[in-house]
Amino acid sequence: MLSEHYRQVRRHTLALAEPLSDEDCGAQSMTDASPVKWHLAHTTWFFETFILERLEADFVPFHTAFRVLFNSYYNGIGEKHPRAQRGLLTRPSMAEVRAYRSNVDARLVRLLAAASGQDGTGLQAELAPLVTLGLQHEQQHQELLLTDVKHLLAQNPLLPAYLAQPLQPPPAAPVLEWQAFEGGLCEIGHQGEGFCFDNELPRHRQYLAPFELATRLVSNGEYLAFIEAGGYRDASLWLAEGWDWVRSQQLAAPLYWRQDGQGQWHEFTLYGEQPLVPARPACHLSLFEADAYARWAGARLPTEAEWEYAAQRAGVAEPLQAMALHPRCAGEDGDRGSLLQMLGQGWQWTSSSYAAYPGFRTAAGALGEYNGKFMLNQYVLRGSSCATPAGHARISYRNFFPAGARWQFTAIRLARQSSAAV
Amino acid sequence: MLSEHYRQVRRHTLALAEPLSDEDCGAQSMTDASPVKWHLAHTTWFFETFILERLEADFVPFHTAFRVLFNSYYNGIGEKHPRAQRGLLTRPSMAEVRAYRSNVDARLVRLLAAASGQDGTGLQAELAPLVTLGLQHEQQHQELLLTDVKHLLAQNPLLPAYLAQPLQPPPAAPVLEWQAFEGGLCEIGHQGEGFCFDNELPRHRQYLAPFELATRLVSNGEYLAFIEAGGYRDASLWLAEGWDWVRSQQLAAPLYWRQDGQGQWHEFTLYGEQPLVPARPACHLSLFEADAYARWAGARLPTEAEWEYAAQRAGVAEPLQAMALHPRCAGEDGDRGSLLQMLGQGWQWTSSSYAAYPGFRTAAGALGEYNGKFMLNQYVLRGSSCATPAGHARISYRNFFPAGARWQFTAIRLARQSSAAV
Amino acid sequence: MLSEHYRQVRRHTLALAEPLSDEDCGAQSMTDASPVKWHLAHTTWFFETFILERLEADFVPFHTAFRVLFNSYYNGIGEKHPRAQRGLLTRPSMAEVRAYRSNVDARLVRLLAAASGQDGTGLQAELAPLVTLGLQHEQQHQELLLTDVKHLLAQNPLLPAYLAQPLQPPPAAPVLEWQAFEGGLCEIGHQGEGFCFDNELPRHRQYLAPFELATRLVSNGEYLAFIEAGGYRDASLWLAEGWDWVRSQQLAAPLYWRQDGQGQWHEFTLYGEQPLVPARPACHLSLFEADAYARWAGARLPTEAEWEYAAQRAGVAEPLQAMALHPRCAGEDGDRGSLLQMLGQGWQWTSSSYAAYPGFRTAAGALGEYNGKFMLNQYVLRGSSCATPAGHARISYRNFFPAGARWQFTAIRLARQSSAAV
Amino acid sequence: MLSEHYRQVRRHTLALAEPLSDEDCGAQSMTDASPVKWHLAHTTWFFETFILERLEADFVPFHTAFRVLFNSYYNGIGEKHPRAQRGLLTRPSMAEVRAYRSNVDARLVRLLAAASGQDGTGLQAELAPLVTLGLQHEQQHQELLLTDVKHLLAQNPLLPAYLAQPLQPPPAAPVLEWQAFEGGLCEIGHQGEGFCFDNELPRHRQYLAPFELATRLVSNGEYLAFIEAGGYRDASLWLAEGWDWVRSQQLAAPLYWRQDGQGQWHEFTLYGEQPLVPARPACHLSLFEADAYARWAGARLPTEAEWEYAAQRAGVAEPLQAMALHPRCAGEDGDRGSLLQMLGQGWQWTSSSYAAYPGFRTAAGALGEYNGKFMLNQYVLRGSSCATPAGHARISYRNFFPAGARWQFTAIRLARQSSAAV
Numbered sequence A, B, C, D: 001m002l003s004e005h006y007r008q009v010r011r012h013t014l015a016l017a018e019p020l021s022d023e024d025c026g027a028q029s030m031t032d033a034s035p036v037k038w039h040l041a042h043t044t045w046f047f048e049t050f051i052l053e054r055l056e057a058d059f060v061p062f063h064t065a066f067r068v069l070f071n072s073y074y075n076g077i078g079e080k081h082p083r084a085q086r087g088l089l090t091r092p093s094m095a096e097v098r099a100y101r102s103n104v105d106a107r108l109v110r111l112l113a114a115a116s117g118q119d120g121t122g123l124q125a126e127l128a129p130l131v132t133l134g135l136q137h138e139q140q141h142q143e144l145l146l147t148d149v150k151h152l153l154a155q156n157p158l159l160p161a162y163l164a165q166p167l168q169p170p171p172a173a174p175v176l177e178w179q180a181f182e183g184g185l186c187e188i189g190h191q192g193e194g195f196c197f198d199n200e201l202p203r204h205r206q207y208l209a210p211f212e213l214a215t216r217l218v219s220n221g222e223y224l225a226f227i228e229a230g231g232y233r234d235a236s237l238w239l240a241e242g243w244d245w246v247r248s249q250q251l252a253a254p255l256y257w258r259q260d261g262q263g264q265w266h267e268f269t270l271y272g273e274q275p276l277v278p279a280r281p282a283c284h285l286s287l288f289e290a291d292a293y294a295r296w297a298g299a300r301l302p303t304e305a306e307w308e309y310a311a312q313r314a315g316v317a318e319p320l321q322a323m324a325l326h327p328r329c330a331g332e333d334g335d336r337g338s339l340l341q342m343l344g345q346g347w348q349w350t351s352s353s354y355a356a357y358p359g360f361r362t363a364a365g366a367l368g369e370y371n372g373k374f375m376l377n378q379y380v381l382r383g384s385s386c387a388t389p390a391g392h393a394r395i396s397y398r399n400f401f402p403a404g405a406r407w408q409f410t411a412i413r414l415a416r417q418s419s420a421a422v
């Protein structure tokens, strides 16, 4: 069963690379992004290094140099190939990386079989959680693979599409409404038997004042109104660091937006450049932009505790149609209820700095570096996006990025103090 | 009375500049620091711009260019002289800046007199809070003046002293003990009639799990043990960004520490370079270092809510001997009780990102830029330091700096989960 | 005939790309270097833009975007794709670039045929010099293709070989001797009917004092002696800017040299990493290193006039075995006579700044940008290298690079004042 | 006599600092420029280090730290205070630096007296050339002191004047004419008994083709025509590196020029900001600008050999009224003859890279670093400027700066191929 899930997740990663040439898979458009080939190899390295090296009898590495080449950031493992130079690794080739994947897959499946057999109980206890972590890790990289290749393609003046399909026009967006929540002493953090990352634990109490949450994400049309009202030119709307960011980079629109000579707006998507559709959610926004928009709109961003508590109350679930190549309009895919688009369209910036929950503990060894060491100068995003694989999202999930990051599918959910409370 | 307080605070700023030459007062050692002369002028600009310009009849500026030259960061006021070039303003001279201070003082005192006279009630209501804010602002700059000039003098190979006095050897430091706090639903934020900054409001509820706080700051001797144990060479102790910071700057000790050829440690102080005294509090530490030390010591940093709640419980008050040029040893100046050195020695890094309290509101106009726009990628420090003027500290006070800042008197107070709770 | 030469040169460029995968051809290891694919396309663009666009009836571009994508530095043509982002152009694919080459080749050959036919005399007069220039240009890029891909492969920790062949051990190097030249009023610059670049003209007089030139290039063994004598640690041997360069980059050996844990030296070559052979010429040296070595050796670098005048006298000619993947030992390939290795092994740094000859004139239009605008802060290299295609070298040839460039096959020829003159 | 000259030169340096406050003397506006105080100390250090340390019996340094603090670039002397941090040396104070000057002056004069007395012949032979070099060095710094303080004052929005005097309106500029020179085998380099720097030697032969030189410098009015014709927006006029420089810094006029809201041009001078006078020479120009202007004007820059040869022929001499604070108009101060403004107004960019003359030798020891190590990526300027002290200029003098330097009084003298020669 775990074995079957393993095969399925691993196959899906390869499927994501299928529309791309070997050349597409090798390039790195910025230090923050990685080549597709590197994602394919690194996720494999994760299984080889954290599982096979530990639990396989007579372990022999597929290639001794890969331990360094595909180590992302684990100092506990040792040396790392410099992040900014991942795009220079024209060797190993895509073919060799595919062979690496096959090799590790075969060994891993063999190990899983041994663990599920007689006398395998001890192995199983150690193996299963690691394989599960490896698959969750791989799913995270499935999303990154798409956002990274989108960034790469967007640098090319030919504006090539990842998939050359037309984007269907959506229905009109429903009116943005406000849903009130009482707050009080609540609990957040992961609960129950299922998988979660260490940073979602421990579940703990927080006190929340009454608040209200917008029923859907901010739309392109609404964000365009902010632009047209001079939002990018008014210092009073921005955090000091955000204002420096806007000015030094001379920004005037979200990443991937372009205004043509006739004044028409376009948006680069994985389907190529498309006319901007007002009803779709505004995305590829930094926290700076989300925060400035909220201030302009007379609202604010939610805290991560407010978001999670509201999601608990609203009975939020993954949309039926998971993992797409572009966020869909509110209500477009069966995502009904009082709070729309909480999952599956765009990650939602919160005002919460990424920090340890009270009593947070990291795993021993290099795996302890997975999340904990990044808890500084990053901000929490909640929900999930159109690029998140099906089954990966949770309402206790904590994504995090620096305030200026824009190449993920990042969006805006507004909050405000409860008007009843005044 | 406010008028007398005004004179006293303003005189004190000039007194701080007295040991320095005009040359000392003009130089700027880094973008983060300002010349002493600039502090003298900017604090005056604050009164002229936010009070006289608004409330003085027939207002004429002392010098039209000063509005731009001495504007620190208020976009609402207009243009600003570039921060990095404050050290190039050899004109106006120190003499002219002193004249500027005298002129504004005279006009301000005249305005205060008018407000306290008959028919002045309306003026008084508007004037008093602004003057109080201006004086609190000036006190903040009194502290910065000292830390900035310390940084400047430290760049000079001659290691000149601000005051050429010997530093008395302190008594031994008391043992570091742990005081337990129950937590629960508590309240933090400013309370009562006295002055506070906008970022200390509104007072609000937070839920705290049980925790323990160290009874004094980490000492030089303890921090030296961390260095000698290889703390600066062990990646597993550091946040990812902290490790990059340590490596790129090749750091191996706090700012102002120097090990001589014989292995002896010295510390540059405002009294010149001095042998490192183990009993004194370790200071001039970044959040990165404070966090790594805490991890090494099996502890953690407190949250700001924990710090403030503990201070409430422990009945913390300013030390008798306020504003010194170097932190004193625990217990050295009558600072007795269960929690030592909470105020008056070194600012204490917390793990809390600087963020708005629930319901936080900024003032209208340019004064709204005072605090709110900096609420990103900075971390809260609590307490106060040896360089904080008497009467300025409060247990609800929120100081904030980026994680890498070291030129303030920044120190470490350890916290840990309640052992009873396990 | 020109048509046959055209086919041959164009074919050779493709042959150079043959040992490489599409992935290898797409990557760019630094701003100074270009991807192999870009070289293939840009040389084609040169023919399309400067010849077909001008002379082809009913010209239609192969792809409208290519005019910008593959423009290297011609402001007269218009916009240019940013140089540092050439490695992000995963589209057009290698297959499309090959198709681009075929298309332009067919059209060019058709145009050549038309010109050589009846009524083609006028066309021929305009076409032939442009095609010749285009082919010389293509040959320059053949050399760059090899040095750029060498740089790319060297960044890969796997140290992949361009060709996986063993490098034959060479004979011992002949003793370095000095040949004396009288000097006086001499002439340099291109002479005769054959092709030359504009920067080799006009031929003009220069007065030269008597001097001596080394009979061969400095060898690896000799350069190693400089290293072992502390050459990289002695400021007095270096130009001020060279010393800053050595220190800021912490250099201690030529590019591509590596000393292993046992103290053995290795050299990365297009045949993979090889043990350093003392008899081979030292190469991949900056002007800084060449100058410091010469000073240490009690000699100096030649001026370009000295080099060309000596080459005239010595009757220098291309070696029999042209274009190799690594410089050969002195005398190894039939390169006999009094001055060895003048052509065909390594470009020789001169002390001459790259400047216009008296009376130099650039062509009208964008082609005038070919050479003239680079005549500043670059230094002339004379001779040619193992990577220079057969038939491309001339003794009046002026190559030029900034003083810190090392990724070309750059070597050292020593000169000194005539000892007779003392 | 040498003693009297010593006193006079040293006094003049102090006189130049007189209009400035201690604050003015301490600031450093960019890495290339030094504080006035540093100039005062460094020129003194030169005498103390290169003369007293060597020749004074029982030498004791004035202050041991000064050997490092005021070492500009002599690696042979040892450590140097970082150039970019000269403005942070608020200590030693101006008063201490004056005391340093007095102390060294007294010791130097004593040494000179001893050398001129009986038994002093040996000492005299060693001392006199060193003192002469020290005084020439001091005169170079007198010029730099003025250009550096001009740059500092120009950064101040108050635009303070070094001297608050009006600049007299000049007569109209004479027409720019061309003087033809035959060329042929000529000699350049210093000749005779008088002092020269090592880089002016040895005198040697060069062959020059016939050429013509403009009879005066390019005027403000002529340069303005270049600006108005779009010179700063036309890539075809610029060297590649110059075009990058113009674009990255968004330049559109010489340093210190400013166009007001009404379109009027002003020029910042040591007399404060003044209306731009068309007849005065254009100055504060980079080599990039000089070269682009020349190309636009259908001319070119002279080589240094052409300049010196022409100066020999034209019998050029220093103007009667030496060392002013701003360049004067052609003919304004008795500078009559066929070639005007060769000396005493603005340094004239040549197209010659700064390089060693054939047979050039540096002095042994640290003094060998005076000139030789800078012979790379710098260009020669000939003549002298309004800020050059009287008696310091020579027609064999070789000044040198990087192509982008603008803060010296740098101007344009045009040259062209001889029209007769066509």
Ligand SMILES: [Fe+3]
Binding pocket: A042, A072, A137, A141
């Ligand atoms: Fe990963």
Ligand SMILES: [Fe+3]
Binding pocket: B042, B072, B137, B141
């Ligand atoms: Fe302030």
Ligand SMILES: [Fe+3]
Binding pocket: C042, C072, C137, C141
């Ligand atoms: Fe080219």
Ligand SMILES: [Fe+3]
Binding pocket: D042, D072, D137, D141
């Ligand atoms: Fe000097």
